[in-house]
Amino acid sequence: MTLWWAIAAVCAGCYALKLAGLAAPRRVLDHPTVRRFAELVPVALLAALVAVQTFTHEGGLSFDPARVAGLGAAVVALLLRAPFLVVLAAAAVVTALARILLG
């Protein structure tokens, strides 16, 4: 399997997965449990993505002080009700500064 075939499979597969959700029959959606499931699932997945992208590296748990400092800055910005862009900028700047300070 060459890299191009892997890329083609990922592109086609990701599109099919997206379309499958939008095109699912209505009666599937009309079930209250399915509805609630679909409401709750993004919360779980987003939280998991935050955790995995912050605290893991190449398939193992890892603690990157600079990245955690950036996430902390984002939490402070969110508590202060800062706009989205400010939250992202604060996190990136704090992460970059922490990397300089921590070597």
Place this chain on the structure above:
Amino acid sequence: MEDTTPRSAAVRDGLGVGLAVGLSGLAFGAAAVTAGLSVPQACVLSLLAFTGASQFALTGAAGAGGDLVAATLGALLLGGRNTLYGLRLADLLRVRGPRRLLAAHGVIDETTAVAMAQPTPEAARTGFVTTFASLYVTWNLTTLAGAYGTSFLGDPGVLGLDVVGPVAFLAILWPRLAGSAELRGLAAGAAAIALCATPFLPPGVPVLLSAAAVLVVLAR
């Protein structure tokens, strides 16, 4: 800025998320080329796969010398959450025919979060389209720039760009957590499941597995 209609607020949200998150395409382009992909390969992934976590998963695993079949499966498992987003969005978007084929390409974390955060269905549709358009254009342009510029940029971590992804997800999640202790519990449980599973499962699977926390909430 405070006195806005739901639709103009949705445009603002969409542009904010789209432009800001789109910038992390710089990190993807750089990571992809560092992992051994060519510039066209990085760009094709951003144009046609257009779901960041899966793209990162494929290039990360391919770059680490991993098996390409496993890397592909990991990326697809990660893309499986977009199916669940699509189930949720189908109600809000109500698109049919060719428009559905186009809208499907935009069913990702960011567009779903912005659409679901809007107070009315019209605002949700506006938020979806604005986020999709601004994120698609920015993500692809910055993928190209990041891929070409890798030799000059070196490590995007120097600019703190690697933190943009998780922070964007956190900022999107925040308003929902603020209003509900149940959702905070769900988020904490899901994060714990994903972290505990990470050492034992291929990349992409722990995030999907975290959806099991939803079953606990549903069973209560």
